[in-house]
Amino acid sequence: MISRGKKRLWRLWWQEVVSRHSTSGHPRDNLLEPSAALDEGSRETPTINPADGLKTNSAKIDNYTAATSKVDSRVPIGIRSASLSSPSPNKAIPAQFREITTDSKLLATAVSTAGVTSVDHVSTVADETLTTNAPGMDVPNAGTLAADSAVSEPAALMTPKEPVVSMIEAPTKAPTIGNVRGLPAPCLAAGVQYRAPTIMLDGLAVGSYHLAGASQSGTSHLINGSPRQDAYDFVLTAAGRLIVAIADGLGSRPTSQVGARLFCEHVVAAGVRKPDGSARDYLIAAAARAGAVAESVYALTYDDISFVAAVAVFSSEECELARIGDVSGFSCHANGVFEELFPADGGSINVVAASLPSTTAPTPEIRKTLSNGPVVLVTDGLANDIRTSAGLRLWLGEQWRMPIGAYAMAESLRYRRQGSHDDRTAVVVWPKS
């Protein structure tokens, strides 16, 4: 039984939630609109961008897999609503409520407002609202929640049960594209060396440019407990040139992240040392230096740290790009139109024609473009998605239509897409108008 006092507290909390989301101007403003609910039907035909009402054309979905979507991956990693495994579709919890209950900060604030001091108690409420049914995780209460009362009367959810959530993650509005499966909770395997943080972010003015960058671990790495192997870095020269490096360590080498990281650092060092160099100069010099440092400091061979990479130099007249391997660059136009700056190879995917460091003199591909619109440097996991997903291009085009900050950049890469499990790294550069 729930006391009348507790019910009152919950009502206060709920009013706080409603008022915050209806007045904040935050992208989650429509959190409480019933139309945003992700019901069983919308998982059958996955929604690309609920806010825009865009949907995938079900006829285009892989015909082997279209009928089997059982999982709502829009719920953050490792956390999923009990309603998804409920035998009755009528018992589904509206997505907006699930999102609210996963927002730990909001919950803590709401409870503080209502005068409840125990944050632990609130996490229990979240815990019983959400269950984790990822493989390998204990799910004592999966599918047991009667959820009809979830929106109008949160107090009804307060029946104490065993906590089952292993992790709370911030909600996202990034789309789910295709038939995706549930993700196990991210983990770290034993003995991993040279680990890069799961995600790195930037969003700031750099001279006469605005730059937003994000590099995040692919779900494959997060599942296996291996580290992110992409890297990026950038530097502004005294003369106002912006030099950006991006690198992708080969997945077959457990220490290739060292090469990717060293390369990016040494592009920056080369840019400081020789501010008027070309993209090609920086790429070759930094690759050689990364190889030398790996050998002398880390006792790693060229093979151990193999990576593919690109350098872009933005000046007042143009943007010059140089690359080795399958990293790429795009110019980003209105309405989700992306133009790839390097020609696609047209063959099988993920062909690595060359990698760095190289014992022979590498021959980078060079491209030049006018620097009057956003230019995006990406590693191949993201490049493949951009090439093959109209829905993703629409989403990213909208997210990157104007300069954004670090957290917005993180949000832009939080989409889920069938078969997309590689690391994702993007550096977007906007010229200041």
Added chain:
Amino acid sequence: MENSELYTVFPVFLLVDVSASMAGGPIEAVNSALPDLKKEMLSNPSVGEIARVCVVTFSDVGRTVIPLCDLADAEIPEIMVEGGTNFAAGFREAKSAIINGLHSLPKGTPFYRPVVFFMSDGEHTAREQWDVTLDDLRDKNWKFAPEIVCFGFGDAKNNTNTLRRIATRFAFLAKDTDPTVQVREIMNALQNSIRTTSTSFRDPTQAEGLHIEAQSEHFAQLPKMTL
């Protein structure tokens, strides 16, 4: 760029010998391993969202018992032992399954180079010449030409040159003396190879692309045949 949604596919073809010598433990090991492979597809999204699996058997004739599909959706049939051993029938059916499978995908679908895992415990016994159909399957000018990885067990140890001839790069001989254990280890190696290759994000035709997880304690790798 595509104006629709195209999802990357890693097509995997199991080409399984179901001649009479497979009766008993070996065929039971195959039948018990396929549900495990299905479980892997369901539990590991980085494999299950990419790998598409087809099962072809061969004896006197070749049969596609599971067309190229998301194994998570498939009903796994019981594979039955048949009669003689006709490699040519197997290669012909494998080529047909590759064509049908890849043509059923939406146009423009990005795909890894197909991989055929060939497993046999014996020698070709039919009158038909098998090397002609093998060359047809391996035709380098064919855009779907697969990598062929061979696993031999049982009496195949007397026939290693055939395994080397069939394989494009990798041929292995199971070490255990019990054919049932050998098949179990082959299916295990095969499942691990699909997992590692699916998550490597590199094309299997490339040096770094195809990862065969055949542990040396269970398998002897045969030297590549040079023509």
